[in-house]
Amino acid sequence: MYDGAFDSVHWRIAVFVKRSSAFTASIVVSAFAFEVAFDTVTDRIWDTLNHGRQWKDLKARLEAASDE
Amino acid sequence: MVGYHDRHDTRRCFALTDRPARTPFLHQRRLFSGDARPPVPAWKASEAASRYEIPPPTTEFKDLENIDETSDKTFSYLMVGAFATLGAFSAKALVTNYLSNLSAAADVLAVSKSEINMSAVPEGSNLLIKWQGKPVFVRHRTAEEIAEADSVDLSELRDKQTDAERFPNQEWSVMLGVCTHLGCVPVGESGEYGGWYCPCHGSHYDISGRIRKGPAPLNLEIPPYNINEDEGTIVIG
Numbered sequence: 001m002y003d004g005a006f007d008s009v010h011w012r013i014a015v016f017v018k019r020s021s022a023f024t025a026s027i028v029v030s031a032f033a034f035e036v037a038f039d040t041v042t043d044r045i046w047d048t049l050n051h052g053r054q055w056k057d058l059k060a061r062l063e064a065a066s067d068e
Numbered sequence: 069m070v071g072y073h074d075r076h077d078t079r080r081c082f083a084l085t086d087r088p089a090r091t092p093f094l095h096q097r098r099l100f101s102g103d104a105r106p107p108v109p110a111w112k113a114s115e116a117a118s119r120y121e122i123p124p125p126t127t128e129f130k131d132l133e134n135i136d137e138t139s140d141k142t143f144s145y146l147m148v149g150a151f152a153t154l155g156a157f158s159a160k161a162l163v164t165n166y167l168s169n170l171s172a173a174a175d176v177l178a179v180s181k182s183e184i185n186m187s188a189v190p191e192g193s194n195l196l197i198k199w200q201g202k203p204v205f206v207r208h209r210t211a212e213e214i215a216e217a218d219s220v221d222l223s224e225l226r227d228k229q230t231d232a233e234r235f236p237n238q239e240w241s242v243m244l245g246v247c248t249h250l251g252c253v254p255v256g257e258s259g260e261y262g263g264w265y266c267p268c269h270g271s272h273y274d275i276s277g278r279i280r281k282g283p284a285p286l287n288l289e290i291p292p293y294n295i296n297e298d299e300g301t302i303v304i305g
Contacts, residue, residue: 017145027149031156038157 181305186240186295194256196245199304203245203253204291205264206302209275214238216262217276224280227287231276234290242293242304243277249284264288 016026051057172180182199184206189195192213195206209217217231217238235241245253245264252268259265260281261274271282278287293304 017149023145023149027152027156030149031153031160034153034157035160 181303184302184304186300186302196256197304199291204304205241205243205245205256205277205288207241207256207275209239209241213262213275217274220274220276220278226279226285229276229278229287234276234278234287237295240295240302241275241277242302243288243290246289247271247284248279248286248288249282254288 015022017023047054180200182197182204184195184197186208189206189208191208192210193208197204197206214231220231222228222230231238234243247254247266247268249266249269249271252266254264254266254271254273256264259272261272263275263277263280264273265271266273266282266284269283271284272280273284273288274280276287277290279285291304293302295302
């Protein structure tokens with residue numbers, strides 16, 4: 001019959017979920033990491049779709065043109 | 069014993085109890101009970117027995133005991149954690165977007181600033197520009213003017229401020245061209261102290277914009293400004 005909350009196989013998970021405080025903290029940390037990852041990925045997709053049409057691209061082109 | 073057709077709405081281990089199938093509420097009446105078997109002629113008894121035989125349970129009790137609860141719990145916790153993470157992310161984005169909606173837009177902020185090209189103001193000359201509808205005096209001061217502003221004894225002043233307190237970068241003075249008396253615009257490079265002179269009621273300001281003589285109570289006000297040495301600009305606002 002199963003007794004404890006987690007056996008040794010799942011001890012890694014158990015560290016994060018055994019205490020509610022640790023569970024909440026890990027959720028907050030992972031939300032932060034998820035936000036960074038999400039922003040990076042979506043920004044990259046946006047830049048790829050609008051390559052050459054954004055101000056930063058135009059600025060680089062104009063500066064190169066004015067140097068010549 | 070349960071009825072001749074096995075129940076599908078519960079796990080089989082509960083269905084295979086000795087309790088008879090009951091109607092859950094007293095006000096319900098069964099029109100057809102699983103227990104009521106149609107009469108079968110005696111000569112068909114063996115066929116009836118096979119037809120109404122209760123199939124052997126497909127799940128044994130020992131199988132139920134061996135279910136891996138740990139992996140079930142892990143999965144549940146991971147799902148709860150994943151959706152909580154998504155929820156926290158969404159809530160944060162919602163609050164951020166709402167608050168950024170309250171702050172001033174970029175075009176409004178841009179209008180509230182004025183930029184001056186420092187190379188356009190040679191040493192010893194004034195520049196009068198408009199910032200948020202008010203005149204602003206910008207002066208590129210000479211070394212003598214800085215020394216003169218520093219040499220003034222604080223006890224001589226009505227509104228006691230050293231020049232370094234007023235202008236961290238003493239080479240440039242930036243101040244509002246509004247007389248602190250009644251709001252006229254003083255005239256530059258005039259007055260008894262070589263600074264500004266207000267023609268309305270005769271207030272004399274020195275080279276640091278401090279009130280020295282006349283009715284004005286306070287030194288000329290200094291707007292918030294930033295000197296950007298790298299780009300050679302002064303940004304007021």
